[in-house]
Amino acid sequence: MALTPSTMLPLGTLAPDFQLPDVVSGEKVSLSSFASKKALLVIFLSRHCPFVQHIKSELAKLGKDYRDRNLGIVAISANDPNTHPDDAPESLKVFAQELDLSYPLLFDETQETAKNFFAACTPDFFLFDASRKLVYRGQLDDSRPNNGISVTGGDLRAAIEDVLSDRPITWEQKPSIGCNIKWKPGNEPVYYKSPAVTA
Numbered sequence: 001m002a003l004t005p006s007t008m009l010p011l012g013t014l015a016p017d018f019q020l021p022d023v024v025s026g027e028k029v030s031l032s033s034f035a036s037k038k039a040l041l042v043i044f045l046s047r048h049c050p051f052v053q054h055i056k057s058e059l060a061k062l063g064k065d066y067r068d069r070n071l072g073i074v075a076i077s078a079n080d081p082n083t084h085p086d087d088a089p090e091s092l093k094v095f096a097q098e099l100d101l102s103y104p105l106l107f108d109e110t111q112e113t114a115k116n117f118f119a120a121c122t123p124d125f126f127l128f129d130a131s132r133k134l135v136y137r138g139q140l141d142d143s144r145p146n147n148g149i150s151v152t153g154g155d156l157r158a159a160i161e162d163v164l165s166d167r168p169i170t171w172e173q174k175p176s177i178g179c180n181i182k183w184k185p186g187n188e189p190v191y192y193k194s195p196a197v198t199a
Contacts, residue, residue, distance in 0.1 A: 004121040004180035007191055008137055008173075015040065015132040016116035020076065020106035023093040029104045031132070034072030039163045040132065041156075043075045044114060044124040044181070045105075047095040048086035051178035052122050054145045056099055058153045059123075063102035070164060073103040078114035079122070079182040087182070114181055115189045121178040125156055129163050136163070138173035 019030040034040045043059065045052045052059075063073055081088035089107045096105040108114050117126060127136035136159035143149040155174065162169045183192060 003177050004193075005177050006124050006137060006139075006175040007118040007120045008175050009118045009126070009134060011134050011137070013134040015042070015126075015128045015134070016113070018076075018106075018108075018113040018116070020108055020113060021089075022104040023077075023089045023107050024096050024101075024105065029074060029106055034074070037072035038070035038130050039160065040072040040074070040128045041160065042117065042126040042128070043073070044078065044117070044119040044122055044126075045075050046077050046079045046084070046087045046122040046179065046182075047091055048079075048084050049122045049179040050145050054143070055123065055140055055151050055153075058140065058151045060099040060101055062153060062156075066160065067102050071160060075101070075103065075105045076108050076113060076119075077105065077122075078108035078111045078119065080111075080184045082184070084182050111181075111183060111187055118189075118191060119181060120191065121176060121180055123178050124176050127156070127159050127163060135159070135169055136173060137176075139176045142174075144177070 015031055017031045019028050022029050077087050077092050079087035092105055092107060125137065126134060129135045138155060140156045141152050141154040143151040159169050
């Protein structure tokens, strides 16, 4: 299983706009859907990826813990369902319902939204402030499948607390690591680096 790191999009980058369907409700969700929130967390994920499976309970817990806070959360899956059917909308709907996600899970059929975010792996996290400028793009925490470290969400949660409290994030941001996004043939972005082995 090859590891693909986040592209570490430059801090200060403005959040790209998007309009994608929620796999559960079918309703379109866009950047403006979160206009009332002080901060916005965008998570790229997939159902089949072992790195996402490893942290899925924490992904659900994040939504519940911050449901009454001034944070918008949205998850996006951009994998090609032709090669990875677990990441088709119908399967993602089951995944969201199994986790009882309290935030929308969107399907990026064209993969253009993933490209606009320079998303590279699953999971990949992007945290934006009130001006929708990127303030954190890094790992959830130090836990990885089979490394014996407990999943806490410590790094991401610290970043969220800082942005909600108007504190600058001054500590080192470590890139998220996971499976590469499964691009449709011929649709690979310029920043894509093919791994030797895919998960």
